[in-house]
């Protein structure tokens with residue numbers, strides 16, 4: 001028997017037409033390689049796929065957009081969710097209901113028609129469900145409203161027993177707590193409902209400075225970022241950009257510092273807030289302006305094409321002169337640094353406050369997040385992943401163990417590091433896992449095994 005006996009949607013095995021498309025990975029260094037793919041079109045398809053896997057003692061993996069593949073799905077049934085693509089915006093209630101395959105740009109555009117905004121991340125091509133289950137850190141709304149996971153109202157999912165369930169603050173409250181922060185450990189989400197907020201625009205974008213001025217810009221940023229109100233958000237990234245014709249001239253093949261800024265107030269007030277950074281060094285490219293909310297992707301300008309890469313992240317307890325000195329030593333001017341980018345995001349504000357319905361997001365109180373990105377295939381793994389590990393080790397004196405799950409990358413998905421990332425919440429997560437997934441069917445995300 002194959003899943004084709006029970007589901008009406010596409011089922012693909014290795015070598016069959018369609019298998020490679022379903023197993024596409026945004027990061028070719030992390031292929032999926034499952035035993036069988038179920039291209040789900042309905043929640044029933046998902047439930048049948050999980051039952052099929054359970055009957056054969058096979059694990060289950062999920063792929064939405066493949067932006068965060070951390071383990072190959074070998075020997076697993078892979079449920080792909082891209083066809084669960086429905087978005088419904090309820091303007092009166094200010095909510096959106098999305099299917100599991102929806103990407104942020106779809107919600108941004110649909111909600112934007114009514115002047116509403118979701119707590120979307122920097123890359124609109126990222127999946128809504130994966131991002132939100134991992135916490136979800138927005139470069140515009142995070143500091144004023146908290147994590148995306150803090151504003152979820154209802155989650156529809158299939159658990160490891162093949163049952164379709166609904167988790168809300170009232171129904172399955174432990175599961176509702178664990179799902180919001182526990183990423184893919186507790187089931188396959190088929191749909192999710194969350195709040196939208198009345199923001200039609202923001203003032204922001206990016207300022208690019210010459211890499212040669214990195215010291216001046218980073219020192220100015222470390223003094224300036226903590227002075228911003230909660231409705232302003234910033235990050236900064238040292239970038240060694242490739243000589244791509246698609247890049248504008250001042251960025252092509254250049255070493256630059258990319259300052260990102262977003263503010264929910266007036267453009268005049270936004271410019272007043274930004275003035276100290278404009279004065280930090282000569283600006284080589286100015287992309288700051290008043291923008292419609294759905295243009296949120298213009299703040300970070302994250303890569304949109306799949307590319308083999310290695311990445312890593314570190315939570316920092318502070319961003320003082322010593323840390324700036326260390327970053328310059330690791331990636332500043334004159335340093336032979338193989339990373340394409342080294343980013344620092346300033347968190348704080350509502351990201352530090354418990355939401356009205358508590359959840360498992362473990363990064364409250366983490367003031368800064370560092371993210372490193374290196375481009376290269378498996379042949380460069382030792383060099384590039386090794387360099388990222390070196391960066392983490394060098395930042396250890398200022399590092400915090402607690403981490404945002406959407407930024408658990410590379411070696412940080414090892415069990416001991418996942419335990420440290422969740423801190424005091426880990427034991428409760430493992431207990432919820434034991435109740436809902438005692439055989440660890442869902443283990444291809446950063447895994448939280450069931451409590452012993």
Ligand SMILES: Cc1cc2nc3c(=O)[nH]c(=O)nc-3n(C[C@H](O)[C@H](O)[C@H](O)COP(=O)(O)OP(=O)(O)OC[C@H]3O[C@@H](n4cnc5c(N)ncnc54)[C@H](O)[C@@H]3O)c2cc1C
Pocket residue numbers: 061062063064065066067068069081100120121122123125126127128129130131132133134135136137138139183184185187188189190302303406407444445446
């Ligand atoms: C360019 C880029 C920019 C980013 N910017 C941000 C940012 O600003 N803020 C932030 O917080 N994060 C950010 N991220 C991280 C991103 O949120 C995570 O990688 C997220 O997990 C991606 O989810 P996905 O569904 O798109 O990816 P996928 O690789 O398809 O899924 C990722 C994980 O989510 C689980 N998952 C997906 N769908 C389901 C489902 N229906 N049910 C159960 N589990 C599911 C999968 O098991 C998998 O473990 C960024 C990532 C990239 C590549």
